[in-house]
Amino acid sequence: MYLSSSRAADSIDTGSIKTGSVDTGRGNAIGRNVVALGLVSMVTDVSSEMVTAVLPLYLVVGLGVSPLAFGLLDGVYQGVTALVRLVGAHTADRTRRRKPVAGVGYALSAACKLGLLAVTTPWGIGVVLAADRTGKGLRTAPRDALISLSAGPEAQGRAFGVHRTLDTAGALFGPLAAFAVLWAARDGYEAVFQVSFCCAAFGVLLLALYVREPAAQSPHVDPARRPGAVLTLRTLARTRGVPRLGLAAALLGAATIGDAFLYLVLQRQLALDARWFPLLPVGTAAAFLLLALPIGRLADRVGRIRVLLAGHGALLAAYLLLLLTNVVSPLPLAIALFVLLGAFYAATDGVLAAAAAPLLPPALRASGLALVQTGQAAARFAAAALFGLVWTLTGPTTALTAAVTALTMAVCASLWLLRPGKKG
Amino acid sequence: MRHRATLLTVVTALLATTAFLAVDRAADRAADRERPHTGQPAIQRGELDLRRPGRLVFRSLAWGPQRDRLATVPLTAPGGPRTAAPRDCLRFHAAAGTGICLRKKSGVIPGHEAVLLDARGRAVRHFPVPGIPTRARVSPSGRLVAWTVFVSGDSYAGGAFSTRTAVYDTRTGTLHDTLEDFTVLVNGRRHQAVDHNFWGVTFAADDNTYYATLGTGGRTYLVRGDLARRSLTTVRENAECPSLSPDGTRIAFKKRIRPQGADAPWRLYVLDLRSGRETPLAERASVDDQALWLDGRTLLYALPGDFGADLWSVPANGGGHPRKEVASAVSPAVTGPVSASAPAGTAASRGSTAR
Numbered sequence: 001m002y003l004s005s006s007r008a009a010d011s012i013d014t015g016s017i018k019t020g021s022v023d024t025g026r027g028n029a030i031g032r033n034v035v036a037l038g039l040v041s042m043v044t045d046v047s048s049e050m051v052t053a054v055l056p057l058y059l060v061v062g063l064g065v066s067p068l069a070f071g072l073l074d075g076v077y078q079g080v081t082a083l084v085r086l087v088g089a090h091t092a093d094r095t096r097r098r099k100p101v102a103g104v105g106y107a108l109s110a111a112c113k114l115g116l117l118a119v120t121t122p123w124g125i126g127v128v129l130a131a132d133r134t135g136k137g138l139r140t141a142p143r144d145a146l147i148s149l150s151a152g153p154e155a156q157g158r159a160f161g162v163h164r165t166l167d168t169a170g171a172l173f174g175p176l177a178a179f180a181v182l183w184a185a186r187d188g189y190e191a192v193f194q195v196s197f198c199c200a201a202f203g204v205l206l207l208a209l210y211v212r213e214p215a216a217q218s219p220h221v222d223p224a225r226r227p228g229a230v231l232t233l234r235t236l237a238r239t240r241g242v243p244r245l246g247l248a249a250a251l252l253g254a255a256t257i258g259d260a261f262l263y264l265v266l267q268r269q270l271a272l273d274a275r276w277f278p279l280l281p282v283g284t285a286a287a288f289l290l291l292a293l294p295i296g297r298l299a300d301r302v303g304r305i306r307v308l309l310a311g312h313g314a315l316l317a318a319y320l321l322l323l324l325t326n327v328v329s330p331l332p333l334a335i336a337l338f339v340l341l342g343a344f345y346a347a348t349d350g351v352l353a354a355a356a357a358p359l360l361p362p363a364l365r366a367s368g369l370a371l372v373q374t375g376q377a378a379a380r381f382a383a384a385a386l387f388g389l390v391w392t393l394t395g396p397t398t399a400l401t402a403a404v405t406a407l408t409m410a411v412c413a414s415l416w417l418l419r420p421g422k423k424g
Numbered sequence: 425m426r427h428r429a430t431l432l433t434v435v436t437a438l439l440a441t442t443a444f445l446a447v448d449r450a451a452d453r454a455a456d457r458e459r460p461h462t463g464q465p466a467i468q469r470g471e472l473d474l475r476r477p478g479r480l481v482f483r484s485l486a487w488g489p490q491r492d493r494l495a496t497v498p499l500t501a502p503g504g505p506r507t508a509a510p511r512d513c514l515r516f517h518a519a520a521g522t523g524i525c526l527r528k529k530s531g532v533i534p535g536h537e538a539v540l541l542d543a544r545g546r547a548v549r550h551f552p553v554p555g556i557p558t559r560a561r562v563s564p565s566g567r568l569v570a571w572t573v574f575v576s577g578d579s580y581a582g583g584a585f586s587t588r589t590a591v592y593d594t595r596t597g598t599l600h601d602t603l604e605d606f607t608v609l610v611n612g613r614r615h616q617a618v619d620h621n622f623w624g625v626t627f628a629a630d631d632n633t634y635y636a637t638l639g640t641g642g643r644t645y646l647v648r649g650d651l652a653r654r655s656l657t658t659v660r661e662n663a664e665c666p667s668l669s670p671d672g673t674r675i676a677f678k679k680r681i682r683p684q685g686a687d688a689p690w691r692l693y694v695l696d697l698r699s700g701r702e703t704p705l706a707e708r709a710s711v712d713d714q715a716l717w718l719d720g721r722t723l724l725y726a727l728p729g730d731f732g733a734d735l736w737s738v739p740a741n742g743g744g745h746p747r748k749e750v751a752s753a754v755s756p757a758v759t760g761p762v763s764a765s766a767p768a769g770t771a772a773s774r775g776s777t778a779r
Contacts, residue, residue, distance in 0.1 A: 060556045060574055061514070064712075064728060121687050181447055187457075188450030198443040205435050209428050264618060277554050277575065392617040 033150035034159045036210040037143060038166030040203045044106060045167055047113065047199035048132070049174025050192055054182065058189040063120060080130065082374045084137030089370030090229055092142035098366060099146065099213045105139025106207055108132075110200030116193045141370035148357030148365060149214040156357050157304055160350030161296020168289040172282065214362075232367050239368070241359045245305075246372045248414040249352055252312050253379030255410035257319075257387040257403045259284060259341060265322045265396055266337060270330040283334065287342020288349075295346040296354065304355035305418045311347025312411050314340045319404045323397070352376065460488035464731075465506055465751060467495065472509035472545035475521040477760040480724075483513050485732040485752040494525070494545065496759065499718075502735075502749045511545045515557040518757040520566030522594060526557030526573070538571045540594065551599070554588055559665065559714050560755065563627030563634075567595050568651070570625035570634070589622040589636065591651065600651070607655040608638065610645065617641065622656075624665035624714045625649075628672055635659070635666040635675060646677065646695075663695065665714040667723075669740070673697055676705075676715040676723050676740065692725065694740050703742040716756050726754045 092101040112132040119125055144160075151159035177199075181192045227235065236242050263280040266272065299307040318340040325333060353369055360368035391399040460467075464486045472494055474481065480502055484495035490508035494516060497506050513525040514536070523541030538551040538560075555573035562569050572589040591600040600606075603622040608615045621639040628634060632652055638645045646663035647656040663677040675697060678690040688710035694703045705723070715725040723740050726733040735750040750756070 056556055056574060060558065064733060123687055181450075184447050185450035186454040188447065188454060191446045191450030194446035195443040198439040198446075202436060202439050205432065205439075209432055261618065388618050392619075395616055396618075 031151075032210075033212055033214070034147055034162055035166075036206060037147055037150070038163040040106070040207045040211065041143070041163060041167040042170035043199050043206065044109070044203040045170030046174040046177055047196045047203065048109065048136075049171050050178035050181075050196040050199070051113065051116065053175035053178045054189055054192050057182075058192075059122070059125070062187065062189045063122075081133045081137040082378060084134050085140055085370050085374055086367075088138035089141035089145070089366035090232065092145060092366040093227065093232065093364055096363070097213065098142035098149075099207070099211055101366075102139040102142040102146065103204065103207055105135045105137070105142070106200070106204045108135030108138065110135075110197060110204055113193050113197035113200055117190055141366040141373070144353050144357075144369045144373075145366035146211065146214065148353065148369070149362055150212075153358040155300060156354035157296040157299035157307075157351060158293070159296075160354045161293040161299075161346075164292040164296070164346070164350040165289060168285055168292065172285055172289065227364060232364055236360070236364060236368050236371060239359060239361070239364075242356070242368060242372075244417045245356055245359065246375050248417045249372050249376040250379040251410045251413055251417075252308075252348075252407075253376035254383045255312075255403065255407040256315065256380050256383055257399075258380070258384040261384070261387060261391070261399075262318060262322060262337065262341070265400060266334065268396065269322065269325070270333065272330060272334075280334070280338075283338035284341040284345070287338045288345040289342075291342050291346035292350060295343065296350055299347070299351045299354060304351050307347050308351050308355055309411060309414060309418075311344050311351065312407065312414075314347065315344040316404065316407050316411065318344065319400060319407065323400050323404060457487045457491060458489055464488065465503070467506050467508050470507035470509065472496065472511060474518045474523050474541070474543045474545070474759050475761050479759045480718075480750070480756055481516070481518060481759050482735065482750065482753040482756040483516055484508055485729075485754060487731060487752075495753070497750065499758070503751070509545050511541070513539075513755065515560045515571070516755040516757065517560040517562050517569075518759065519562040519564055520761060522562050522566035522569065523757075524560045524562055524569040524571060526553065526560050526571055536573065538569075538590070540569060540592070548594075551590070551592070553590070558587070559589075559624045561625050561627060561714070562757075563631050564629050564670070565631055567631045568593055568627050568634075570627070570636075572623040572625070586619075587621045587623040587639070589625060591625065591634075593651075600654075603636065603649070603656065605654070606649070607653075608647070609655065609657045610638075610640075611658060615640070622647075626666045626668045626675070626714070628668055635668060637664045637666065644680070646675070660695070660700075663693075664690070667715045667717060669717050670720055674740065676717065678711050678713070678715075692723070692738065694723075694742070705738050705740070705742055706744050707736065707738045707746045709746075716758070718758065724749065724756050726756075 088101055088105060092098040095101070109132050112128050112135065115128040115131065116125065119128055147159050147163050148156055177195070178192050181195055182188060185191050259281065263277065266280070267277060295307060318337055321333070321336060321340065352372065356369055356372045357365060387399055387403060390402055467484065467486060467488060467490045469490070472481070478499050479496045480499050481494055481496045484490055484493055484506060492512045492514070493508040494511045494513055495506040495508040497504055511525065513527050515526040517524055518541070521543035523545065525539045525541055527537060527539060529535040529537050536553050536555065536557055538553050539547045540549040542548050553571065553573045555575035557571065557573050559572040560570070568591060570589060570591045572587050575586050575588050589603045591603070592598070604620050608620060617640050619640050623637050623639070625634050625636045632650060634649045634651065636647055636649060636656070638647045638656065638658065644662055644664050645658040646660050646666055648659050649656045662680055663675070664680070665678050667676040669675070673696065675695045677693055677695060679693045679702070680689050681691050682689040690710050690712060692705040692707050692711045692715060694705060695701070696703070707725075709727055711725050711727065713725045715723040717740070718724045718737060721740055722737050724735055724737050727736050729752065731752040733754040734748055735753045735756055736746045737749050738744065738746040
C-alpha cells in the first residue's frame with residue numbers, strides 16, 4: 001500500500017473518531033450493509049434507466065417535440081449536480097446522518113418519476129430532470145461514505161466493487177424493463193414512468209429498512225464541534241495523502257476525453273453501421289459489470305493506487321488501440337475496446353473511492369469523497385469540452401494523439417505525486 | 425426488527441400491484457386506440473397508388489384499426505372519407521411513384537427501419553436506422569430519398585440528442601449512410617466538428633442539389649448540398665427543416681424566434697432564394713415540421729391536435745389565414761406521376777376550418 005490508512009486520521013480531531021475504520025468486528029452484518037446499499041442502487045438504477053431509455057421515444061413519439069429544441073442536459077446541470085453533491089456531503093458529515101441525507105436524495109428522484117407524468121412541455125421535463133439530478137447529487141457522497149464506513153480498511157475495494165457491480169446490473173436491466181412495459185402496452189410511456197416510480201420507491205423502502213447508519217461513531221456529538229465548511233476544507237487539506245490524491249484524480253480526469261468520442265472514432269474507423277452506435281456503451285457497461293468486483297478485490301491486495309493508475313493505463317491502451325490500429329475485423333477491435341474501457345471504469349470508479357476513504361476521517365468521509373470525486377468529474381467535463389474543441393480545429397487523429405500525450409503526462413505526474421514514501 | 429419483514433412484504437406487494445395496474449391500464453388504453461371512435465373521419469380499406477394524380481397521402485392518426493396506416497384523400501376533399509392501405513409508417517413522403525416509409529420494427533426492444541416503397545406501397549428495400557424517425561423526403565423525380573432519425577446517447581455532453589441523415593439513390597443503389605461524412609463549408613471555409621448534425625433534407629429537380637439543416641455549436645444553418653461532390657455549403661443561419669418550392673425558387677423553413685429551452689420556439693417562414701428575402705407566414709403557432717408545398721402557393725404542415733396532429737395549410741406569400749385541412753394526420757405527400765403537380769389552390773381554397 002502506498003498510502004498508510006491507519007495513520008490517516010491521527011493528525012486531526014474534528015469529532016470523536018481517531019481511526020480510519022469502523023466496527024470491523026461485525027464482518028457479516030457489515031457485508032449486509034454494503035449489499036443492502038448495492039441493492040438500493042440497483043433498483044434505483046433500474047428505475048432511472050427505465051426513464052432514460054424511453055425518454056427520447058416519449059419526447060419524439062409521445063409528445064411530438066423535437067429534442068434538439070432544447071439542450072437537455074448541459075454544462076449547467078453538471079455544475080448544479082456537482083454543487084449539490086458537495087452540499088449533500090457536507091450536510092451528511094455535519095449531522096452525522098448519512099442515511100437520512102441519502103434517503104432524501106433517493107426520495108426526491110423517486111418523486112420526479114411521478115413529476116414526469118405531470119409535465120408535457122420540454123421546459124417542464126427539463127425542470128423535472130434537473131430535480132432528478134439534484135436527488136442523485138445529494139445521495140452520492142453520503143451513500144459512498146456509508147459503504148466505506150461499513151467495511152474495514154482492508155476491504156474497501158471489495159465493498160465498492162460489490163456496490164458498483166449491483167449498480168451496473170440495475171443500469172443494464174432498466175432499459176429491458178422499460179421495453180417490456182412498452183411491449184405490453186403500446187406507447188404506454190406513462191406506465192413506464194409509473195413502474196419506474198414503484199422501483200424507485202422500493203429502493204427507498206430497502207434503504208429505510210435494511211441500511212444501517214454505521215454505529216461506530218459516538219452518538220453524542222458536541223454541536224459546537226461539528227465541522228463547518230471552512231474547517232472541513234482546512235482539515236481535509238491537511239489530511240495526509242488527501243490533497244495529493246485529489247490532485248492526481250483531477251489531473252487524470254483532465255486527461256480523460258469521454259467515451260462518446262472513442263465510440264465515434266471506432267465507428268468512423270470501422271465504418272460501423274450507425275445502428276450499432278447506441279449499443280456501444282452497453283458493451284462497456286457489461287465489461288464494467290464483470291470486472292468491478294474482481295478488480296476491486298485485486299486493489300485490496302496489490303494496492304488501490306497501483307490499480308487506479310493501471311486503470312488509466314488501460315484507458316491509454318484504448319486510445320492507442322484506436323489510434324494505431326489499421327482496420328482489422330470490427331468485432332475483435334470493438335470487444336478489445338469494451339474490455340479496456342470496462343477495466344478502466346472498474347479500476348477507477350469504485351477504486352478511487354476505496355483509495356480515498358481510508359485516508360479520510362470518518363467524520364469527514366462524505367465531504368472528502370465528494371471533493372475528490374467532484375474534482376475528478378469537473379476535470380473530466382472540462383477535458384471533454386476541450387477535446388471537442390481540438391477535434392473541431394484539427395480533426396480526430398490529432399485530437400486523439402493530443403489525448404494520448406496528455407494522459408501519459410497525467411499518469412507520470414500521478415506516479416510522482418502518489419509515489420511511496422511521500423510525506424505530507 | 426420483527427416488523428421489518430412484514431413491512432417489506434406489505435409495501436412491496438403494494439408497489440408491485442400498483443406497477444401491474446399501471447401497465448394493465450396502459451394496455452387497455454392502447455387497445456382502446458385500436459377501436460374506432462365517433463367523431464373521427466370515416467375510413468375504408470383500399471389500395472395505395474402513389475402515381476394516381478390528385479390525392480393527398482399521409483399517416484392517419486385517427487383511432488381505430490387503421491391507425492398509423494397510410495391513408496389517401498382527394499385533394500379536392502381533404503377532410504372527407506379516407507382510404508387506408510395496409511402499410512404502417514411513423515414518417516412518410518412520396519413523389520413520382522416512389523415512397524419512403526420510416527416505421528417501427530416489431531419486437532420487444534424498439535427498433536426502426538426505413539422502407540423504400542414502390543408506387544403500390546410494396547416494400548422494395550429495407551434499411552436499418554439508428555434512432556427515432558423524424559423526417560423523410562423523396563426528390564421530385566422519385567429517384568433520391570432521404571431520411572433523418574434522432575439518435576440519443578451519442579453526445580459527449582451526455583443526455584443530449586443528435587441526428588443522423590441518410591440519402592439513398594434508387595437508380596445507382598448508392599447509400600450515403602450519414603451526411604456527416606461529407607465536406608462542410610461554413611461561410612466558405614472548411615468546417616470540422618464532432619457535433620455536426622444534419623436534418624430535414626429537401627431535393628431540387630436536378631437530383632443532385634439538395635438543401636438541409638446543419639446544427640453545430642448551438643447554431644443552425646441552412647445548407648446547400650451537392651450530392652456528386654459530397655459537399656455542403658452554408659446558405660444562411662437560423663433556418664431549419666427546409667422545403668424547396670416546386671419551381672425551385674423559394675424555401676419554406678422553420679425559424680427559431682425564441683431561445684433554447686423556450687416553449688413554442690419556431691415560426692414558419694418562406695425564403696426567396698434570389699433576393700434572400702424572408703417572409704413570415706400567417707401561421708402564428710409554433711411549427712415543428714418540415715412543410716410540404718401543396719402547390720406553388722400553399723404550404724401544408726402539422727400542428728399538435730387531439731389525436732396527435734392535424735394538417736393545416738397557409739398561403740406561402742405571407743397573407744391569408746391558416747386553415748385546418750385534415751384532422752388526425754401527419755407526414756403528408758401529394759401523389760402523382762410527377763411531383764407537386766396538383767392544380768393550384770385546390771385544398772387551400774376550399775379548406776374547412778378557418779381560424
